[in-house]
Amino acid sequence: MPSPVKYALAGDIGGTNMRAALVDREGSFLARAVCATQPESGLNDAANRLTALFEEVVSRVPRDDVGGVVLSSAGPIDPETGMYDHPPNLPGWDGMTMKPGLTAALKLPVAIGHDATLGALAESRFGVGKGAQHLVYVTLSTGVGGGIIANGEMVTGAHGHAGEIGHLLVRPGGQSCNVGCDGCLEGIASGGGIARAAQAALAAGRASAMLEMAGGDAGAVTAQTVFEAAAEGDAAATEIVDVVIDAVAVGFANILNTLDPEYLVVGGAVTGSLQPYWDDLRARIEDKALPHFAGRVPLYVSPLGDDVSLVGAAALAFDIADATAV
Numbered sequence: 001m002p003s004p005v006k007y008a009l010a011g012d013i014g015g016t017n018m019r020a021a022l023v024d025r026e027g028s029f030l031a032r033a034v035c036a037t038q039p040e041s042g043l044n045d046a047a048n049r050l051t052a053l054f055e056e057v058v059s060r061v062p063r064d065d066v067g068g069v070v071l072s073s074a075g076p077i078d079p080e081t082g083m084y085d086h087p088p089n090l091p092g093w094d095g096m097t098m099k100p101g102l103t104a105a106l107k108l109p110v111a112i113g114h115d116a117t118l119g120a121l122a123e124s125r126f127g128v129g130k131g132a133q134h135l136v137y138v139t140l141s142t143g144v145g146g147g148i149i150a151n152g153e154m155v156t157g158a159h160g161h162a163g164e165i166g167h168l169l170v171r172p173g174g175q176s177c178n179v180g181c182d183g184c185l186e187g188i189a190s191g192g193g194i195a196r197a198a199q200a201a202l203a204a205g206r207a208s209a210m211l212e213m214a215g216g217d218a219g220a221v222t223a224q225t226v227f228e229a230a231a232e233g234d235a236a237a238t239e240i241v242d243v244v245i246d247a248v249a250v251g252f253a254n255i256l257n258t259l260d261p262e263y264l265v266v267g268g269a270v271t272g273s274l275q276p277y278w279d280d281l282r283a284r285i286e287d288k289a290l291p292h293f294a295g296r297v298p299l300y301v302s303p304l305g306d307d308v309s310l311v312g313a314a315a316l317a318f319d320i321a322d323a324t325a326v
């Protein structure tokens, strides 16, 4: 049964920033606060600063109206314990958890979720796939993350690591990601992967306007540089973008064939850069997916933007409050 709580606290920990928000049942933000994560200062220091953010946003409403806290975090993280497992963007936090400290400090129940899985939950509750029972969310950004909703539930896997769509092998033997899988989606189509592909082409002596666009410093070439050069017809950049579109199409066709979602929702900065190629991407997915997707590839751009995991965290907090209501 629904609980009487009106608000939830949502938090998000990324490699750069930590955010906290007070959210109502419609997914609207009543207050929000942000600070730098500074992972090098240690997990305990970050937990203290995050607690202060939560205290700031919750101060405007009676505490009895607040159901609980859900924290979205970059992973790998065990959602049960909140224990980090060698998180690449939070160095030094391996084997540590904020959950007990935050629970004690805030005097509210605290749950933890993987950021992209909460992103999928948000899209199925408040986004383009509102009401969907089967939805996959993919963020094409600095890295590539994914989350799965099946039969209306978050798919977390046996160890909390389900949805690692970034490591789908889409181009075996191709450029590797930071984890080391050769030719995974993240290795090819993340912002970092796209930049590295361009830098490798320049290092191999390939002539390209990208070098001049980056001030003559190949190391300064970014994914943005590649897309800008491709838009101006640069051959090397166009080839890289073509490989990216193909890799994304292979990955997305595999997702559609495996999970048959009503919505495949895509967000992140690389998604923005791919917009001029969207019809081409859709056609290539259709070409690679099973025939029953002909004419109905359910590809959508996320309307929730940077707030997606915070909205998902709030949705989960209300779910937990309602499930425990008596």
Ligand SMILES: [Zn+2]
Pocket: 166, 167, 168, 176, 177, 178, 179, 180, 181, 182, 184, 185, 186, 187
């Ligand atoms: Zn990988």
